[in-house]
Amino acid sequence: MPELPEVEMQRRYVDAHALGQEIGGVGAADAGVLSGVTRKDLRRALVGQRFVTTHRHGKWLFVGTDCGPWLVMHFGMTGELLYYGDGAFPTHVRFRVDFRNGARLAFIDPRKFGAISLTDSPSEFLAARRWGPDPTHPGFDREAFRAVLRGRTGCLKSVLMNQRVIAGIGNLYADEMLFQAGLHPEARAADLKRSTVDALFDAMQAVFAASLAVGTDYASLPGQFLLRYRDFAGVCPKCGRTLASAVVGGRTTRYCARHQRRRS
DNA sequence: AATTCCTCCTGATAGC
DNA sequence: TGCTATCAGGAGGAAT
Numbered sequence: 001m002p003e004l005p006e007v008e009m010q011r012r013y014v015d016a017h018a019l020g021q022e023i024g025g026v027g028a029a030d031a032g033v034l035s036g037v038t039r040k041d042l043r044r045a046l047v048g049q050r051f052v053t054t055h056r057h058g059k060w061l062f063v064g065t066d067c068g069p070w071l072v073m074h075f076g077m078t079g080e081l082l083y084y085g086d087g088a089f090p091t092h093v094r095f096r097v098d099f100r101n102g103a104r105l106a107f108i109d110p111r112k113f114g115a116i117s118l119t120d121s122p123s124e125f126l127a128a129r130r131w132g133p134d135p136t137h138p139g140f141d142r143e144a145f146r147a148v149l150r151g152r153t154g155c156l157k158s159v160l161m162n163q164r165v166i167a168g169i170g171n172l173y174a175d176e177m178l179f180q181a182g183l184h185p186e187a188r189a190a191d192l193k194r195s196t197v198d199a200l201f202d203a204m205q206a207v208f209a210a211s212l213a214v215g216t217d218y219a220s221l222p223g224q225f226l227l228r229y230r231d232f233a234g235v236c237p238k239c240g241r242t243l244a245s246a247v248v249g250g251r252t253t254r255y256c257a258r259h260q261r262r263r264s
Numbered sequence: 265a266a267t268t269c270c271t272c273c274t275g276a277t278a279g280c
Numbered sequence: 281t282g283c284t285a286t287c288a289g290g291a292g293g294a295a296t
Contacts (some may be wrong), residue, residue, distance in 0.1 A: 003289065032273080032277085059290080078274085092274090108289055112273050113290055119280060163291075172289050250269070252288085 001224075002075035004061060004136065004168030005211040010073075010081050011056045014105075017083040019051050021099040023065075029179035030094040033107070035074075035115040045049055045069050045118050046097065055122050057134045058167025060125045066212040069118045070126060071097075082106045093168040096154025136208055149189050156192070158249035171251045172227060173211075177204045178255065179226040185248045185255055185260040191263060230254045 002010070012195035023046045029039045036212040049065035063071040073079070079194040082090050083105050086136070095116045107116060119125035132148060133140050148166050149235070152159045159165055160174045169177070179184050183196070213228070214220035223239050234243050236256035244257045 074290080076273095077288070110274055111288085111290095115291095152266085158267075161290090170289055174295085249267095251290095 002059060002077070003170035003173045004056075004134075005216050007059050007061055007075060007168075008136075008197060008212060009216050010075065010228075011054045011061055013081055013083070014051065014054050014061070018063075018081075018097075018105045018190065019100075021101050021103065023047055023049050023051075023097055024060040024099045024100040026096065027091050028096045028106075028111065029116070029204060032112045033094040033109060033114050033116050036116050037070055037116070041118060042116070057126055058131060058163060058208070059170070060122075060131075060167075062119070062125075062131075067228055068216060069120050070122055070125075072117040072119050072122075074105060076111060076115065077113040079107065079109040079114035080085055083110055091181075106244060107182070110159075111131075125128040130164050132164050133164070134167050135204060135245070142143045142183070142198050142201045143242075144225055146194065146197050146202075149192070149197060154189065155185060155248055156183060156187040157253060158191045159189045159197040161249055161251070171253075173207060174204075175230065176226050177207045178252055178260060180207055180224075185246070185253050187262045222245065226254065237239075 019124045026046055030043060044067065045068050049068045051063050052066045053064040054062065055064070059074060060072045084090065085103050090106050090108055091108045092108050092110040094109045094112060094114065095106040107114065133144065133146070151157065152165065157174050157178060159254060160169045161171065175185070177200065181200045183200060210225070211219060221228050226237065229235060229237050230243065235241060236243055236259065238256065239258055241256060241258055243254045246253045
């Protein structure tokens with residue numbers, strides 16, 4: 001679930017519910033999702049603080065406190081947040097923030113591929129990991145997209161999913177933007193004409209915007225989106241042909257062999 | 265340096 | 281029904 005649009009929804013969720021409340025404690029931390037921090041570090045950094053702002057870069061979410069470090073979250077494959085009060089008992093809570101007003105913010109992650117950390121500076125945190133640019137941030141235009149793809153020799157899909165090239169695209173959205181742009185997942189990034197790269201950029205922006213417009217509820221997307229069909233119907237929304245299936249970049253890939261070309 | 269492959273963990277689902 | 285096998289939307293690290 002959590003690729004760039006889903007993490008953006010989590011960011012908005014924090015903004016809508018979890019800002020401005022004094023933190024009384026942190027609990028239920030599963031060491032499996034703690035990345036470079038201990039429960040004690042989290043307690044010391046967060047207790048007495050209030051969350052005041054959020055920032056998202058690719059699939060990373062940063063939640064800023066009024067005068068402490070930022071809480072860093074990555075949702076892995078199954079992570080999500082839940083803000084709740086008395087009477088709710090969510091399962092798979094790997095980390096929890098307890099506010100003094102009685103409300104709680106839980107990081108729920110059954111598969112435990114998520115991560116919780118702390119940083120004094122999101123930009124330094126991202127730079128230390130050599131993360132690529134976020135394609136939805138201001139300034140990331142067609143030229144910037146051409147620049148990050150330049151000289152890349154791998155499969156187009158693998159390049160798009162490489163977070164150090166560009167941050168935020170995972171398996172599903174890579175498939176979707178390639179489908180929208182009519183490009184084969186195994187096309188070579190370096191073979192693409194400039195106009196094709198620009199078309200892929202436009203498809204990427206359109207896909208993110210469309211998904212956010214429906215709150216990442218794929219069933220509400222228009223009919224021409226692969227996201228609606230890849231799991232159950234398995235047919236191309238444009239021509240009705242059975243979708244092709246392959247493993248590209250180590251992940252299950254669906255595409256329409258008729259509409260998606262290797263060269264363009 | 266860039267790319268590919270394996271692995272971490274648990275739940276849902278399919279097949280017997 | 282109950283068991284087992286397979287697969288799942290990510291990314292770090294090792295190997296190539």
